[in-house]
Amino acid sequence: MKTKDVFVCTNCGAQALKWQGQCPRCGEWNTLQEKVVVRRKGGVSHAPANTLGVLLSDIPVEHTEARSTGFKPLDTVLGKGFVPGGAVLVGGEPGIGKSTLLLQLAAEQCRMGNKAVYFSGEESLAQIRGRADRLGVLQSGLLAVASTNAEEALSILEAPEKPDLMIIDSVQTLTSPRADGIPGSVSQVRAVSSELVEAAKKTSTTLVIVGHVTKDGQIAGPKLLEHMVDTVLYLEGDRKHMMRIMRVLKNRFGPSDELVVFSMREAGMEIVEDPSTLFLGDRDDSCSGAAVVMAMDGHKPFAVEVQALASRTVLSIPRRTALGFDTNRLNLLLAVLEKRLNLNLGQLDIYAKIGGGLAMRDPGLDLGVVAAVLSSFYDLPLQPGAVFWGEVDLNGRIRPASGGETRLKQAQRLGYGPIYQSETCRTLEELQSKLFGPE
Numbered sequence: 154m155k156t157k158d159v160f161v162c163t164n165c166g167a168q169a170l171k172w173q174g175q176c177p178r179c180g181e182w183n184t185l186q187e188k189v190v191v192r193r194k195g196g197v198s199h200a201p202a203n204t205l206g207v208l209l210s211d212i213p214v215e216h217t218e219a220r221s222t223g224f225k226p227l228d229t230v231l232g233k234g235f236v237p238g239g240a241v242l243v244g245g246e247p248g249i250g251k252s253t254l255l256l257q258l259a260a261e262q263c264r265m266g267n268k269a270v271y272f273s274g275e276e277s278l279a280q281i282r283g284r285a286d287r288l289g290v291l292q293s294g295l296l297a298v299a300s301t302n303a304e305e306a307l308s309i310l311e312a313p314e315k316p317d318l319m320i321i322d323s324v325q326t327l328t329s330p331r332a333d334g335i336p337g338s339v340s341q342v343r344a345v346s347s348e349l350v351e352a353a354k355k356t357s358t359t360l361v362i363v364g365h366v367t368k369d370g371q372i373a374g375p376k377l378l379e380h381m382v383d384t385v386l387y388l389e390g391d392r393k394h395m396m397r398i399m400r401v402l403k404n405r406f407g408p409s410d411e412l413v414v415f416s417m418r419e420a421g422m423e424i425v426e427d428p429s430t431l432f433l434g435d436r437d438d439s440c441s442g443a444a445v446v447m448a449m450d451g452h453k454p455f456a457v458e459v460q461a462l463a464s465r466t467v468l469s470i471p472r473r474t475a476l477g478f479d480t481n482r483l484n485l486l487l488a489v490l491e492k493r494l495n496l497n498l499g500q501l502d503i504y505a506k507i508g509g510g511l512a513m514r515d516p517g518l519d520l521g522v523v524a525a526v527l528s529s530f531y532d533l534p535l536q537p538g539a540v541f542w543g544e545v546d547l548n549g550r551i552r553p554a555s556g557g558e559t560r561l562k563q564a565q566r567l568g569y570g571p572i573y574q575s576e577t578c579r580t581l582e583e584l585q586s587k588l589f590g591p592e
Contacts, residue, residue, distance in 0.1 A: 160185040166339045166377075186334075219406070220317065220359070223261030224413075226424050230399070231384060232407025235262075235318060237357040239406065240350045242379060244364045244372040245388035250397055251363055253288065254388070254415070254422045255320050256281070258361075260290030267317040270309055274301040274326030274336075288421045301336065303327040303345045310352040310360075321349060323363035325373060337365070343377055350381050379403065390417075391510030396431065397422065398511075400451075410451045429563060432457045432509030438537040442529030445540045445569065446521030447560040448513055454556070454563040456540070458508040459518065461525035466502040477507030478518060486522055486545060493549030493581050496530065517554030519545040520573060523581065524588065531589055540569040549581040 160169045162185055167178035169185060176184050219233035228234040245251045259269040273281055278299045285291050310319060324346050325337040332344035346362065353360035365373040372379060379385050385403040390396055397415040414428040425431055433456055436443060442461045447454055475483040483505050491498050505522055507513060520543035528535050542560050544552040553575040564572055578584045
């Protein structure tokens with residue numbers, strides 16, 4: 154045996170050979186802690202030939218039937234529902250509704266005859282009961298535990314009457330005696346999550362783990378946490394709006410690019426069955442600077458409103474602000490408009506946003522952003538019922554956006570027209586001429 158001293162960052166897990174005030178990887182201060190690493194001498198040992206593996210054809214096929222979550226759209230997103238022995242990681246901003254939704258899911262499992270345990274390290278039993286009373290799930294038979302000891306959670310998973318579903322809220326609050334560090338540190342999160350996932354797979358209990366997020370919106374703790382689980386879900390939205398979107402970031406049992414739209418109500422989270430026009434709100438077609446875009450998020454088409462405001466600036470450097478999509482993309486589109494349409498936007502502050510508190514990365518939003526900016530620039534409203542989608546390249550040409558047929562069918566189903574896309578207008582000059590006439 155040979156020992157060596159290293160310094161490990163408690164925030165990101167990076168290692169350094171000597172102590173320094175700032176972590177070289179994540180940039181956090183005073184997070185490096187000394188750790189002794191044991192190394193074996195003699196190089197790599199080889200396993201005997203009979204332990205190299207088994208033929209895949211000799212492995213018996215296991216038919217594991219998933220349990221429904223009680224919400225059909227969520228079953229579709231997860232694949233078929235809660236898979237026995239599966240581990241699900243749920244992330245999201247504080248106060249976005251993670252605990253509310255999971256308490257509803259646990260209660261629904263109990264109503265369906267399954268056994269569910271809600272294990273909380275953040276709230277007391279009285280707080281959990283108060284929230285359950287507000288959600289109307291007190292009579293469901295749901296079991297609750299308030300503790301920060303990971304050993305108690307493991308004992309529940311290994312009990313003779315093991316639960317069908319166990320929710321851990323949250324993994325950053327639990328501590329394991331087999332790891333050093335404070336709750337939420339890299340070593341503790343790694344140890345607790347690995348022990349829980351291993352126990353859940355042995356006992357065929359569906360495990361749902363809540364994970365905190367960092368200030369950048371990433372799930373806190375080591376990246377190993379996301380690799381260990383089978384499914385990673387992320388709940389997002391603006392807390393000032395009722396709408397919530399649950400995205401699938403990873404899924405071993407189903408699609409990994411789907412989403413479910415929820416509405417936060419007084420009685421909890423309600424699934425929105427048809428969110429196609431939900432984010433439009435009460436819009437006024439007579440206002441300039443607003444365009445309807447048939448956007449795609451995953452495989453779902455949404456009709457969203459893109460708003461833009463171009464106003465004369467009093468600053469030496471005009472402002473460019475985007476809410477709901479990338480500011481760099483807005484700057485790129487404005488540069489293309491100036492170059493290809495000979496517009497003078499250098500003396501204007503330009504603001505753009507997506508209505509409804511949505512945040513999207515769909516390249517098909519480009520054409521809607523351009524139309525909204527032109528509408529505000531000329532102070533002329535767009536045609537009532539007009540809908541846009543398409544990607545704008547640096548030459549001012551309009552390229553097809555992914556899911557074009559799906560967008561077209563949804564736009565026709567909702568009665569939109571005229572439709573502006575790559576097949577109806579090929580360049581920005583053609584778009585400008587169709588919207589506002591020749592210069």
